[in-house]
Amino acid sequence: MTEPSLSERVLSGDPRAVARAISLVEDESPSGARLVQRIFASTGRAYLIGVTGPPGAGKSTLVDRLTAQIRAGGETVGVVAVDPTSPFSGGAILGDRVRMQAHAGDAGVFIRSMATRGHLGGLARATSEVALILDAAGKDVVLIETVGVGQDEVDIVRTADISIVTIVPGAGDEVQALKAGIMEIADIFVVNKSDREGVDRTVMSIESLLSLQAFAAGEWRPPIIKAEATTGKGVPELLEAIGRFRRHTASSLGSRRRARAEWRLRELLAQRFLQFVERDVLEPGEFDRTLERIGARELDPYTAADGILQRAIRDAKAAE
């Protein structure tokens, strides 16, 4: 009998194999790419829930409570926490240990934090691959938690099957947070820390923004759920709303997943092309010399990029 491969062990749900596989895709190693190729046919079963919101909105606690509630219903859960921790703070690994304690001994839960890395959507790509691994490992639900309200976080959450936006009542900041591009991606709003003063004003400001939007008959209108993640208040209501959204959008789930596939394919094409250019098109040291010429304003980046592209594609038709 031969040793089972890493992909076989991932597919059987072995947590050590899952942890190893995640490290491979985080490192952007070729073996990580091969692993995703092997498991890909076994994905698409998990329901992906994105949770985002500004720093300090209590997302981690909410995700922990949601995990416990989903487990109580008998489904297994994977958590990807995108945590752009400073390199000074010790960060992600320690955080995972603390968070895992709440679910210690429960083989139905797997939690992994991801630190900020790279450019050109590297973090969003790695996050989406970790979700694929957890999906292939048989997790029924994958929770993707991101801190921040930037484009990358929006990209991450937008590619989930449902997007939950978490807000806290506070001195005017919540309105800023709503402005910051996340209003349009919310399928459900959670006003967390609802024991704080100003909760009703926050709910009203979300309501008034929603009232500006025309919803067609039968179209999903994002509900606003008040929660206190620390006590668990509102978490059953949140899970119930997730279930309603899931049933409501069952017929359109395909188009959302198709958008995710499109984003992933474009991202991979760009990454692969840049690798090819650096390895096989440019002479040793040429990239550096090109940058020096750009720095000295002898060459502009558009002309440089077009020249490299022409050489890379050589016999193909000239790019516009």
Place this chain on the structure above:
Amino acid sequence: MTEPSLSERVLSGDPRAVARAISLVEDESPSGARLVQRIFASTGRAYLIGVTGPPGAGKSTLVDRLTAQIRAGGETVGVVAVDPTSPFSGGAILGDRVRMQAHAGDAGVFIRSMATRGHLGGLARATSEVALILDAAGKDVVLIETVGVGQDEVDIVRTADISIVTIVPGAGDEVQALKAGIMEIADIFVVNKSDREGVDRTVMSIESLLSLQAFAAGEWRPPIIKAEATTGKGVPELLEAIGRFRRHTASSLGSRRRARAEWRLRELLAQRFLQFVERDVLEPGEFDRTLERIGARELDPYTAADGILQRAIRDAKAAE
């Protein structure tokens, strides 16, 4: 006599030409690219100041105050405010009008907001090109203001000549904000709204994070400046610190600008390659059919990307 071209009018500092040029690069039009090619040799003179921080940190007011202070010293100022405003809110244009009023009639100030757009670093690329236009138009200082603490905002601010991180004292949120990947990019910290309670605790928490980092002799240690942007308190000290940093890093400015050129070249290469693939490599409808096959799990995205790349580069060496 012939009419001067748009690029000539930008180089002469004509504000209407600058506004038109910015719209072209925002729309990612080919004429925008040609314009950047034409003006590129006349860039590299402006000093680029990035200002970031979490929502509600008072960045807009701070940038306005800084603009007035720089103008008082006789230098001209361009402002690019990256404002990922919700599509519902009217947003960027209205905001520009309100903000311009503070500098009404001052031809030495040009302010432009950019809304969130596209994927694959589209916002960061457009922002950096707007900075080039303002630079070519003769602005001595370009202020780049971003809201949020995401990867994209970090990318934008990282490519400026100096990065200012703005924090407000508040219920534990400021520590979260520090964690969120922006600690490492700060050249100067501003604790804004310093009339609020908790300002000294916030300063101390930044100090304690800084104390974990080893600074070599002669290395820049980010100062922490208390400010009240609404009253202008702390703004002269901030400008003085910017001046000190500028002198301190005068000899290493080249390497920072080189990193910016590298990021821009990679970004452009990826964008141009994807355009080429869609126009000249794939058959009509093929991209859609590929996505359908990925959705049905008949094909994985890695195999699909590698297949498209091979066809695009045909006679060149096979990509790894």
